[in-house]
Structures are given as structure tokens and as C-alpha cells.
Amino acid sequence: MADKKKKKSFLNRWGLLIFYIGMLLLPIGTHIWRHWQIETEINRTLHSTEVHQLIEKQLKREDPKAFQTGGKIQSYTINYDSKKINPMGGIMFELYVNGDKELSISEILTKNTATNEYSLISSVSKKIQELVEDDKSE
Structure with missing residues (x-):
């Protein structure tokens, strides 16, 4: 019984850690993606x-x-x-x-x-x- 609780607690901690890291990386990734889209549109326009x-x-x-x-x-x-x-x-x-x-x-x-x-x-x-x-x- 103690092993199951320990295992569940371990998974909960890692799950929360992964969730928090994802919440931090999502805005950064979105910003990079948007910047790339803008750069692509500028290049397309200047080459037109x-x-x-x-x-x-x-x-x-x-x-x-x-x-x-x-x-x-x-x-x-x-x-x-x-x-x-x-x-x-x-x-x-x-x-x-x-x-x-x-x-x-x-x-x-x-x-x-x-x-x-x-x-x-x-x-x-x-x-x-x-x-x-x-x-x-x-």
C-alpha cells in the first residue's frame, strides 16, 4: 500500500512539473512561431x-x-x-x-x-x- 502511494505521489509531482514547464514554454513557442510567420510574410512581400x-x-x-x-x-x-x-x-x-x-x-x-x-x-x-x-x- 505504501508503494502505491509513493508511486502515485511521484507521478503527481512529475505530472505537475511537466505541466508547469509546458505552461512556461507555450508562450515562448507561440512568440517564436508568430515572429517566424511575420518574417516569412515580410520576405514574401519584399520578393514580390x-x-x-x-x-x-x-x-x-x-x-x-x-x-x-x-x-x-x-x-x-x-x-x-x-x-x-x-x-x-x-x-x-x-x-x-x-x-x-x-x-x-x-x-x-x-x-x-x-x-x-x-x-x-x-x-x-x-x-x-x-x-x-x-x-x-x-
Whole structure:
């Protein structure tokens, strides 16, 4: 009889311990899972053709001859390591023009939920301004 009580007490303690550990790990696991989902959605968005077309359109506003012979802007690269969520909504990331890190553009990508369209807010580096102004003054 004492063995059964001792065995039952032992199982109850381990059961409670496992329960408490599970209660601690559940919120942590949920947080990690949610973070992974957000990262996946951000990556999917930044790799989408819609966003790339929007970026190219914006770069062509800066340099009308962009991506053509004689244009100052020939290519761009998204720095995926710089991506983060903007506290006011949207995704912040950086672009490098012509493979030069000094020719950078800071972007905020937002989505209008009513129209389901993306828009960009940009901050262009001084070097890009100088590069494009040289082209306009010629």
C-alpha cells in the first residue's frame, strides 16, 4: 500500500512539473512561431514582383533614363538584412543603387488596406542626389 502511494505521489509531482514547464514554454513557442510567420510574410512581400515594379517606377522618377543606356541608375539591390517593421506601420528596408552602398535609399513600404495597393516613402542619400543632379544639369 505504501508503494502505491509513493508511486502515485511521484507521478503527481512529475505530472505537475511537466505541466508547469509546458505552461512556461507555450508562450515562448507561440512568440517564436508568430515572429517566424511575420518574417516569412515580410520576405514574401519584399520578393514580390509588385514591390519590385514599384521600386523601379520610383527609381525612374529619380532618373528618367534609369535601367537604360546612358542612365545613371543601372541596377538596384534590396538589403534584406536591413528589413524591419516600422512602428507606425509598414516595412522599412534599404536599397543600394548600382551595387554601391553609399548610393543608398531608405524605404518604407506601406499597404493601403482599402485599395490593397503598396506605396513607398523614400529617403535618398546625398550621393544619389548628386548623381542624379549631375545628369539633369548636363
